[in-house]
Amino acid sequence: MVGVAAPARARLSDLAAHLAALIRHDGPMRLDRFMGLANAHYYATRDPLGASGDFTTAPEISQLFGEMIGLCLVDHWERSGVPGRIDLVELGPGRGTLMADILRAARIRPAFARAARVTLVETSPALRARQAETLKAHDIAWRDSFAGIGGDAPLYLVANEFFDALPIRQFVGAEGRWRERYVALSDEGFAFTLQPSAPPRPLSAPQADTLWELNEPTAAIAAAIGARLAATGGLALVIDYGHARSAPGDTLQAVRRHAFTDPLDAIGEADLTAHVDFEALAAAAGVAAYGPVTQGTFLTALGIEARAATLGRARPDQAEVLAAAVARLTGPDQMGSLFKAMALTGPGGPVPAGFGS
Ligand code: SAH
16 A cells, blocks of 8 residues: 555645655655644645634634633733733634733733733744734734744743644554554555554553554643743643543544544645643643643633623623523533643742632
């Protein structure tokens, strides 16, 4: 199956043709490289969010989500002694909706917005344009990566559905040895294949059908965030779907038009993601970690129901919509339990609101 045959599909997208040419030239492509190239194309060429796109995220469901995040950040900043200069950073800001809601909620403490230098980490030109539009009332800087953000001010960072989009490696253990997942060409198009490979860190002994995922960019970014928090203090909030404890299992998925699809189909036209391994993320950060708690627990502890009730009294025509949004964001059968929130803080920082006492 590893091979020479050109994909038989009648018409390949430019991206698929490019990937096929690379594989024909260099041999099978490691999964993380494939996922990285596919997602870079996917995000660079569209706004994937909302009903007319491929998937809907929490900030796009309701302003309540970003307001709760904003209150959590402001509360931590206040209990850290109202530092007069902070870096307010978002990773993968989508349409800029979450940052807009954070900044609106933060108006209860005008000194917070005055202290904040806002930086968005975004690689997609299409989404940067969309963020600039959403946040045109604010002074914003953009970066391609977190690594470029220097500074000695405390860091206040949020990342919602960012880490799930970063490319993973997959190691399959069977019969006492490890092999790694690659993408090859087959008669039908693209196909997964396994190649002998040693995992870069020890994984529990391979038994039949054990699959471990490794997200190296997540570990690198978490380490950089942890180093910055250790140096300057602050708070990083990571919200995403995933598992609290490292565990084996294949979580690679492709979503297009609000439905799951084959990751090797419609390459670059579907969102490729994997579950976030919160235990590995916290270990890579190497600082104090709180949670993860479920998104439902987090938002409820921050007072999402009281906020919805307040808004509903001011706008009775919106009360039903607000109640539905709360149910969608916190309901265990909806986003409330698959999605989780984790906080990372610098040494000696206060316990962030929403994570218990
Ligand atoms: N946080 C937003 C959007 C989530 S979609 C929301 O909740 O609505 C993922 C976001 O991460 C997009 O903005 C995408 O362009 C961005 N992204 C994906 N991979 C990235 C990378 N390697 N570096 C920077 N941004 C990336």
